[in-house]
Amino acid sequence: MCAHYESPHDKALLKKHFDIDLPSELAKRDVWPGYKSTFIRRHPHADVGDDAVPPREALLGSFGLIPHWSKDDKIASHTYNARSETVAEKPSFRDAWRRAQHCIIPAQAIYEPDWRSGKAVSTRITLTNGEPMGLAGLWAQWRSPQGETVHSFTMLTINADEHPFMRNFHKPQDEKRSVVILSPDRYDDWLQASAGECGEFLRAWPADCMAAAAPQQGLNL
Incomplete structure (x- = not known):
């Protein structure tokens, strides 16, 4: 589960x-x-054929999907990650999944707890090439009781029990999970994919292309 990340601000x-x-x-x-x-x-x-319309757009949204039927936005504290195995069934995510409301979440780094010392050590995870990650997600649109249109998003996650890098994080008895990092040359493919085509994108990123350090201790894994 990823509940904390850095959003890049370099235009x-x-x-x-x-x-x-x-x-x-x-x-x-x-x-x-x-x-x-x-x-x-x-x-x-994007499909109208006007060159002035870009293929992608960036929006501001709540980290934590707010489904259209939610009475308030507090649900976001529980819907920031969507398990790929159950996303098509869970009420909070299934509409966005069925409608293929795919998004990319820019992240310079994500944070996960390393428990190998016996206590949680917040660990900053980046790509070894220093580039930002494009994380696979779903987006939704919700209308608040005050009539405001609110966008929101969630990160898709996959099992990482056998991943050489991501299995180092979270409590020993817990299932290991990982965000889905998209290859930059597949960004548009992901945004246009149907629900039935998602499986090919839900893959683990190579362990040797990821690096981690505890922010204060400078611990390298």
Whole structure:
């Protein structure tokens, strides 16, 4: 489970890596469930044939999916990750999954607890090439009781019990999970994929392409 990550704010980097412009309202850099941050979806008018319409757009949304039927936004504290094995069945996620409301979540780093010392050590996980991650997610749109339109998103996760890198995190007795890191050359493929085509994207990232360090101790894994 990933409940904490860094959202990149470098406009030039985001334009180069994700081909997007940041939303006018700046996202939180240090993101936890319920915080607003940047996510990327396919532009709703991308198929009209107008060169002025970009294929992708960046929006500000709540980290934690808020389904259309929710009475309030507090559900976001429980819906920031969607298990790939059950996403099609869980009421909070199944509509977004069925409608293939795919998104990409830019992250410079994610944080997971390393329990191998016997206590949780917050550990910063990045790509070894220093580039930002594009995480696979789902987005939704919700109308608040006050009539405000609120966007939200969740990260898809997969089992990582056998992953040489991600199995180091979380309590020993807990199932190991990992976010889904997308290859940059497949970003548009993911955003356009149908629900039935998602399986090919839900793969673990190579362990030797990931690095981790405890923020204060400088621990390398």
